[in-house]
Amino acid sequence: MLILNKQTFKIVVLSIAILSIVNFMSGCSWKASPPKEINNLCKIFHQNNKWYKNSKQASNRWGIPIPVMMAIMHQESRFISSAKPPRTKCLFFFPGPRPSSAFGYSQALDSTWQQYIKHTQNQGADRDDFDDAIDFIGWYCNLSKRKCKISKNDTYNLYLAYHEGHGGFLRKTYNRKPWLKKTAKKVKDQANRYSYQLSQCRYKLNKSNKCFLWPF
Numbered sequence: 001m002l003i004l005n006k007q008t009f010k011i012v013v014l015s016i017a018i019l020s021i022v023n024f025m026s027g028c029s030w031k032a033s034p035p036k037e038i039n040n041l042c043k044i045f046h047q048n049n050k051w052y053k054n055s056k057q058a059s060n061r062w063g064i065p066i067p068v069m070m071a072i073m074h075q076e077s078r079f080i081s082s083a084k085p086p087r088t089k090c091l092f093f094f095p096g097p098r099p100s101s102a103f104g105y106s107q108a109l110d111s112t113w114q115q116y117i118k119h120t121q122n123q124g125a126d127r128d129d130f131d132d133a134i135d136f137i138g139w140y141c142n143l144s145k146r147k148c149k150i151s152k153n154d155t156y157n158l159y160l161a162y163h164e165g166h167g168g169f170l171r172k173t174y175n176r177k178p179w180l181k182k183t184a185k186k187v188k189d190q191a192n193r194y195s196y197q198l199s200q201c202r203y204k205l206n207k208s209n210k211c212f213l214w215p216f
Contacts, residue, residue: 034079041194042201052205054131062138067194068155069137072162075187076107081128105133155191159184
């Protein structure tokens with residue numbers, strides 16, 4: 001039987017603690033790799049196990065269904081944390097400035113993100129953190145519900161308001177953009193697919209989607 005002296009025992013315990021923390025951080029990372037299958041919500045949540053918890057918290061907070069928020073994020077960034085709009089072209093060749101300050105999972109503009117931070121007091125929020133981005137989408141869609149009288153389940157119009165802003169939506173600027181209406185229809189269809197998929201795996205996610213430190 002191996003007997004450890006006091007100093008060796010402390011080293012072993014410290015090593016276990018460090019390994020546990022490393023495993024915890026890697027399993028619960030706020031910034032995760034883009035999902036391999038972005039059209040399957042169950043596989044997205046199984047690959048990034050904390051995203052479901054984050055999405056559920058945002059849905060409970062703002063009253064917007066998870067499939068709606070995730071479909072909007074799918075359209076905006078394809079779940080790439082550092083996504084930015086493509087640069088314009090100068091003289092048909094040289095890269096020019098980006099068309100907007102949109103950034104991150106939610107493609108939120110600088111000004112709108114600052115409004116979100118101010119209204120929610122979420123001072124440490126980052127657009128390249130999934131939990132903050134999904135909360136932002138829920139917050140914005142909740143504002144669309146209040147300001148534009150859009151149903152929380154109306155993905156089509158929630159996306160139009162998300163893209164055009166509340167003022168633009170109320171002025172119906174989207175009527176001059178047939179391409180945007182087609183995109184909003186795609187987002188609606190994606191939300192419907194996500195909703196069906198989530199109904200097939202929600203129980204398992206609720207049961208198994210936990211991340212914790214083992215006691216030592």
